[in-house]
Amino acid sequence: MVQKIPQSGISGNRLFRNLIINGDMAIWQRSTSTVTISDGSNEGYNSVDRWKMSFGSSAGGAVQWSRSTDVPTGEGFEYSLKVSPSTTTNATGNHEIAIQHFIEAQNIPDISYGTSSAKKLTFSFYFKTNKVGLYSVYFQHPGSGTAKRKFLTFTPAASDTWERIVLTVTGDTAVAFPVNVSTYGLGIYIYLDNPPNYDVDATEADWQTSVVVASENNVNFMDNTSNELYMTGCQLEVSDSVSDFEFLPFDVQLQRCQRYYFLQADTKYDGGNGMLGPGVCYNTNVIYWPCFFPVQMRTAPSLDVSTGTDYFISFSNATSDTFNEATIWIASPTVVYCYSDNSTTSVVKGHSAMMALNDASAKIAWSAEL
Numbered sequence: 298m299v300q301k302i303p304q305s306g307i308s309g310n311r312l313f314r315n316l317i318i319n320g321d322m323a324i325w326q327r328s329t330s331t332v333t334i335s336d337g338s339n340e341g342y343n344s345v346d347r348w349k350m351s352f353g354s355s356a357g358g359a360v361q362w363s364r365s366t367d368v369p370t371g372e373g374f375e376y377s378l379k380v381s382p383s384t385t386t387n388a389t390g391n392h393e394i395a396i397q398h399f400i401e402a403q404n405i406p407d408i409s410y411g412t413s414s415a416k417k418l419t420f421s422f423y424f425k426t427n428k429v430g431l432y433s434v435y436f437q438h439p440g441s442g443t444a445k446r447k448f449l450t451f452t453p454a455a456s457d458t459w460e461r462i463v464l465t466v467t468g469d470t471a472v473a474f475p476v477n478v479s480t481y482g483l484g485i486y487i488y489l490d491n492p493p494n495y496d497v498d499a500t501e502a503d504w505q506t507s508v509v510v511a512s513e514n515n516v517n518f519m520d521n522t523s524n525e526l527y528m529t530g531c532q533l534e535v536s537d538s539v540s541d542f543e544f545l546p547f548d549v550q551l552q553r554c555q556r557y558y559f560l561q562a563d564t565k566y567d568g569g570n571g572m573l574g575p576g577v578c579y580n581t582n583v584i585y586w587p588c589f590f591p592v593q594m595r596t597a598p599s600l601d602v603s604t605g606t607d608y609f610i611s612f613s614n615a616t617s618d619t620f621n622e623a624t625i626w627i628a629s630p631t632v633v634y635c636y637s638d639n640s641t642t643s644v645v646k647g648h649s650a651m652m653a654l655n656d657a658s659a660k661i662a663w664s665a666e667l
């Protein structure tokens with residue numbers, strides 16, 4: 298006899314309970330190579346999808362991000378994010394140096410902020426470092442116009458040892474934030490130094506509007522180029538306890554990332570992923586073509602493109618023509634129409650054309666990041 302178990306009787310049956318996208322560091326659309334990051338140089342999103350680096354208020358120093366196969370044994374992870382200083386610094390004033398992740402508001406279920414029933418969140422992640430000390434993790438939501446903030450802290454138990462860090466985030470009973478919008482709903486910051494103007498002598502600060510983001514006892518991870526840390530298995534769930542990390546199929550995780558960043562093509566057409574698709578010759582020196590996105594993007598995206606002499610090529614009327622750059626004509630969350638610059642000279646008005654990249658360094662991608 299087969300017994301039917303009601304859904305309410307299955308423990309942890311909520312799909313996509315992990316509010317963090319790409320918490321297992323599986324998707325790296327921008328780059329799988331080491332990237333050096335400093336204030337204004339590769340700052341923001343640069344390699345691993347949905348994670349960014351910030352040097353606030355022109356903070357000094359530099360770090361390198363890289364994809365690592367150093368992962369917790371037996372936990373099912375393939376990659377971790379490795380971070381290491383390449384230039385040392387000591388934060389002063391408003392300087393902030395932090396790893397960040399932002400969650401779209403409409404991806405957050407009803408957590409009843411602004412009520413006495415505000416729900417707890419549990420943030421967990423696997424962490425390894427040779428720089429043991431107190432680290433601050435800062436949380437921010439947009440509130441009703443003025444951001445609300447809180448921070449928690451953790452101290453790794455041992456050097457060069459993988460461990461799972463678990464932090465419980467109390468709910469904000471005072472102020473709600475809009476949830477049915479495509480702007481950010483919650484930001485998570487892991488501080489690599491303490492910003493003196495924004496720190497406090499405490500190991501925790503509850504939800505408040507004051508800009509208090511870290512403990513004044515925060516470790517200075519940026520004080521030695523031999524320091525390194527590794528992170529993977531990052532999970533944020535609506536719960537007051539931690540659960541096993543939620544693995545998603547690669548294609549599902551990739552599609553979730555492509556809502557925020559879509560790499561359309563990144564190499565010469567004869568080397569693999571270099572075709573852009575069909576276009577139409579508007580006149581003898583301008584070609585228009587569309588890009589339809591595999592998933593609806595968060596908002597109309599901006600263009601992330603590498604340009605240079607003859608970086609693009611069109612094939613039409615039994616010949617080819619090169620051009621140097623692409624420009625957005627019309628953009629929406631589902632499709633963008635581009636056009637070539639005026640360097641093409643021999644296309645025929647009204648003819649069709651096949652568009653492609655023409656250089657190994659060429660790239661075209663679309664960004665709708667938070």
